Amino acid sequence: MTTLHTSTAGREALPARPRAALPALCATQITGYGVLYYAFPVLTGHITAQTGWPTGQVTAAFTAALLLSAAVGIPVGRILDQRGPTS
Secondary structure, eight states, rough: OOOOOOOTSOOOOOOOOGGGGHHHHHHHHHHHHHHHHHHHHHHHHHHHHHHHHOOHHHHHHHHHHHHHHHHHHHHHHHHHHHHHHHH
16 A cells, blocks of 8 residues: 655655665565575584484475465465455
8 A cells, every 4th residue: 555645735646755665675575585595504504413303304394384484475465465464
């Protein structure tokens, strides 16, 4: 939802400032995913050493978590679109 500010001087309505935050949100999203995906191979050795779990199991758990988040993401997004994130 875009909020419009109207001017009393007869100028056209301008979009609200939240749209200006979009590039920052995009950059933080990309950085967050990059950190997640690049940190996993680095941490896999530490996880397997501390827990004793095989590398295949650790990788399978990470893969399962990614598939679950992908499967749940679309229905949750639709619910948020219908109800709003604060309800």
